[in-house]
Amino acid sequence: MPIVAVAVDAPFHSGIGHLLSYHSECAIAPGSLVRVPLGKRDVLGVVWSSEADDPAHSPERALKDVLQVLDASTPLSADWRGLMEFTARYYQRSLGEVALMALPSALQDHTATQWQQRLDKLANGPKKSRTRKKAASAADTNAAPIAVDAAAPVVSLDSKPLGKPALTAQQQQALEAIGSQAGGVHLLHGATGSGKTEVYLQLAERILAADPQAQVLFMVPEINLAPQWQALIQARFAPWFGAECVAIMHSGLTPVQRLHEWVAVHQGRKRLVLGTRLAVLGSFAKLAMVVIDEEHDPSYKQQEGARYNARDLAVWRGKQLGIPVVLGSATPSLESWYNSRSATAQSPAGNYQRVSMPERIGGGALASLRLVDMSAYPRETVLAPSLLKAMQERITAGEQCMVLLNRRGYAPVLGCGSCGWKSDCPHCSAHQVVHKSDRSLRCHHCGWSTRVPHHCPRCGSVDLAPIGRGTEQLQELLQEQLGSLVLDDGRIPQVLRIDADSTRLKGALQESLAQVHRGDVDIVVGTQMIAKGHDFRRIGLVAVVQPDGALYSSDFRAPERLFALLMQASGRAGRDAEYMQGSASTPELWLQTREPQHVLYAALAKQDYPGFAAVQLREREQAGMPPFCYQALLRADAKTQEDAQAFLRQVAQLARAASLPGQDWVTVYPPVPLTIQRVANAERAQVLLESTSRKALQAYLTALQPLLHQARAQAPKGLLRWLVDVDPMAI
Ligand SMILES: Nc1ncnc2c1ncn2[C@@H]1O[C@H](COP(=O)(O)OP(=O)(O)OP(=O)(O)O)[C@@H](O)[C@H]1O
Numbered sequence: 001m002p003i004v005a006v007a008v009d010a011p012f013h014s015g016i017g018h019l020l021s022y023h024s025e026c027a028i029a030p031g032s033l034v035r036v037p038l039g040k041r042d043v044l045g046v047v048w049s050s051e052a053d054d055p056a057h058s059p060e061r062a063l064k065d066v067l068q069v070l071d072a073s074t075p076l077s078a079d080w081r082g083l084m085e086f087t088a089r090y091y092q093r094s095l096g097e098v099a100l101m102a103l104p105s106a107l108q109d110h111t112a113t114q115w116q117q118r119l120d121k122l123a124n125g126p127k128k129s130r131t132r133k134k135a136a137s138a139a140d141t142n143a144a145p146i147a148v149d150a151a152a153p154v155v156s157l158d159s160k161p162l163g164k165p166a167l168t169a170q171q172q173q174a175l176e177a178i179g180s181q182a183g184g185v186h187l188l189h190g191a192t193g194s195g196k197t198e199v200y201l202q203l204a205e206r207i208l209a210a211d212p213q214a215q216v217l218f219m220v221p222e223i224n225l226a227p228q229w230q231a232l233i234q235a236r237f238a239p240w241f242g243a244e245c246v247a248i249m250h251s252g253l254t255p256v257q258r259l260h261e262w263v264a265v266h267q268g269r270k271r272l273v274l275g276t277r278l279a280v281l282g283s284f285a286k287l288a289m290v291v292i293d294e295e296h297d298p299s300y301k302q303q304e305g306a307r308y309n310a311r312d313l314a315v316w317r318g319k320q321l322g323i324p325v326v327l328g329s330a331t332p333s334l335e336s337w338y339n340s341r342s343a344t345a346q347s348p349a350g351n352y353q354r355v356s357m358p359e360r361i362g363g364g365a366l367a368s369l370r371l372v373d374m375s376a377y378p379r380e381t382v383l384a385p386s387l388l389k390a391m392q393e394r395i396t397a398g399e400q401c402m403v404l405l406n407r408r409g410y411a412p413v414l415g416c417g418s419c420g421w422k423s424d425c426p427h428c429s430a431h432q433v434v435h436k437s438d439r440s441l442r443c444h445h446c447g448w449s450t451r452v453p454h455h456c457p458r459c460g461s462v463d464l465a466p467i468g469r470g471t472e473q474l475q476e477l478l479q480e481q482l483g484s485l486v487l488d489d490g491r492i493p494q495v496l497r498i499d500a501d502s503t504r505l506k507g508a509l510q511e512s513l514a515q516v517h518r519g520d521v522d523i524v525v526g527t528q529m530i531a532k533g534h535d536f537r538r539i540g541l542v543a544v545v546q547p548d549g550a551l552y553s554s555d556f557r558a559p560e561r562l563f564a565l566l567m568q569a570s571g572r573a574g575r576d577a578e579y580m581q582g583s584a585s586t587p588e589l590w591l592q593t594r595e596p597q598h599v600l601y602a603a604l605a606k607q608d609y610p611g612f613a614a615v616q617l618r619e620r621e622q623a624g625m626p627p628f629c630y631q632a633l634l635r636a637d638a639k640t641q642e643d644a645q646a647f648l649r650q651v652a653q654l655a656r657a658a659s660l661p662g663q664d665w666v667t668v669y670p671p672v673p674l675t676i677q678r679v680a681n682a683e684r685a686q687v688l689l690e691s692t693s694r695k696a697l698q699a700y701l702t703a704l705q706p707l708l709h710q711a712r713a714q715a716p717k718g719l720l721r722w723l724v725d726v727d728p729m730a731i
């Protein structure tokens with residue numbers, strides 16, 4: 001009987017790449033889905049390889065049998081399996097964990113028969129929607145689902161029915177620069193509002209027209225950007241592929257929806273895919289291009305479990321497949337910027353092609369910067385009078401304003417004026433945040449929530465007051481200060497808040513965004529959630545209330561993040577050149593700061609990303625920071641800080657004794673507590689590992705795995721968990 005090696009999701013303690021062996025009556029194709037026994041359960045697995053049993057071994061091997069093969073679908077491709085192997089290896093996780101994480105969870109509940117039934121049902125499709133699709137478009141050349149296995153007929157897709165604007169000269173140049181190449185990684189560095197989306201869409205059009213099976217993946221950093229994108233892609237490609245042509249892949253779907261979308265992409269029935277980071281792990285019948293919008297966004301990095309970076313995986317996958325990968329941003333990550341550098345006398349060019357679009361559509365101006373020096377005002381001033389006045393003028397003229405504060409809730413902390421008590425979270429080294437809407441104190445790290453007390457819990461005084469401000473308070477204040485105006489059309493100004501709290505309910509965010517687009521709202525208050533990607537048409541002024549915090553952060557990426565956020569935020573202003581001309585105003589970004597002379601703000605005033613990036617890269621090079629070195633974090637959580645650090649020291653000691661491969665090239669720093677040291681009663685500590693050689697760091701980390709398990713076995717009782725974070729986003 002053949003032996004098959006199967007990836008299953010189980011906590012293996014023997015490290016990476018561990019597969020389980022089973023007997024099978026006949027050979028099973030690699031990539032097949034199977035059900036196998038695991039302990040007392042039977043679980044879904046993916047066959048990795050199949051080999052004839054070596055009779056010499058069989059007596060000792062009491063292998064269990066594969067229970068079922070879910071052969072109603074084509075096996076997962078070698079490309080997909082290669083991606084899983086790379087992801088597991090690179091991010092130091094088990095192959096089974098990564099593979100099963102990439103598959104829709106609802107798949108795990110299917111027997112072979114149920115799987116067959118589901119696929120049959122999906123192939124026949126709901127009758128209603130098919131007739132609707134036909135009626136929707138006579139030019140729907142691909143109305144019938146494409147069977148992956150049967151060679152699809154070569155259809156010529158006429159680009160005439162696709163309603164699209166004439167490209168600007170720089171869009172045309174970008175399209176040619178990227179589209180003329182068969183593969184490669186391209187960094188589309190385009191100003192906010194320069195029309196990057198249109199370039200992506202027309203690139204996709206070419207790819208889809210050239211190959212009747214080709215699929216294009218669009219990735220966005222956050223779910224909240226998906227609806228806008230879905231509408232755009234659908235509107236563009238419905239004449240070719242029908243109204244429901246876009247597969248959606250993000251965590252906002254129900255398990256069954258996710259399964260159906262996954263199948264449609266796996267089978268090649270949907271040619272367009274839109275998703276957040278997890279979409280990069282999808283199984284594609286024929287992936288032909290990947291677009292990653294806002295490529296610099298930290299949300300592309302998964303922050304738990306397998307901590308993969310979806311942008312980096314997309315680049316890897318694109319290289320393997322020889323297909324184009326397009327990274328787009330107005331403020332690229334310094335990594336991508338560096339990778340797209342041109343050659344100098346000292347160093348060769350980077351591997352990415354850089355394509356620039358500096359001009360806005362319609363020739364509109366980028367926002368000019370207004371710095372308000374807050375040191376001229378008392379500390380508790382929330383909004384400078386000059387800013388309030390400017391906003392008042394804008395909204396009276398019919399424009400909209402956006403005010404950003406990266407802190408939700410009413411105030412970051414509640415304090416007692418008598419004894420100095422503060423609303424500390426009992427479980428974290430952080431304050432509980434004051435939320436006025438439901439009169440609660442809430443910890444944003446562990447979720448611990450209590451009622452706002454009437455008396456100080458320590459001294460009994462009633463002298464309790466919120467300290468500092470959050471978006472709730474800002475909204476209240478703006479409503480107070482501007483709500484008494486009467487606008488030209490007789491309305492009173494509407495102040496809407498958009499943040500994680502206001503959008504908790506399903507559909508709430510879409511409704512809020514629609515209100516802004518419709519013009520029902522005059523001032524939008526929010527967190528960074530609304531600062532990026534949205535194509536608001538009537539915003540003339542964007543204000544950032546408290547940007548300075550990031551200037552003092554210990555994280556070396558803080559300036560890069562702040563600059564990107566502020567550029568993105570300023571990019572929401574003045575996107576409709578014609579509208580701005582009509583209202584005879586120019587877009588502005590207002591910053592309230594106590595550091596008006598700061599170099600970061602000077603670069604921002606010039607909208608000079610390249611200048612800012614050059615300075616940052618020089619500093620990073622001198623300090624030996626990424627992208628001039630590679631990093632990984634080894635983190636331990638324990639009941640006490642001592643236990644966490646003791647474990648990390650123990651690992652380092654074992655590593656020294658074992659003399660691991662690559663160690664001469666890897667610097668291992670001493671353990672330190674995390675900035676937020678305790679979360680949900682876990683004390684957290686970390687060790688930074690650094691190397692100028694990615695290969696050496698990888699070899700070292702791989703060899704470290706068994707030592708981690710060894711150290712865990714000897715670890716103090718207080719140790720809760722450890723994890724490895726490769727290419728961490730925050731140190
Ligand atoms: N060739 C064109 N002719 C007319 N309008 C266009 C053209 N290309 C794009 N637009 C419009 O210009 C606006 C800005 O484009 P888009 O949203 O793609 O900008 P962007 O480069 O992605 O900006 P951001 O980085 O801020 O997201 C959109 O409303 C889009 O419909």
Ligand SMILES: [Zn+2]
Binds near residue numbers: 447679
């Ligand atoms: Zn807490």
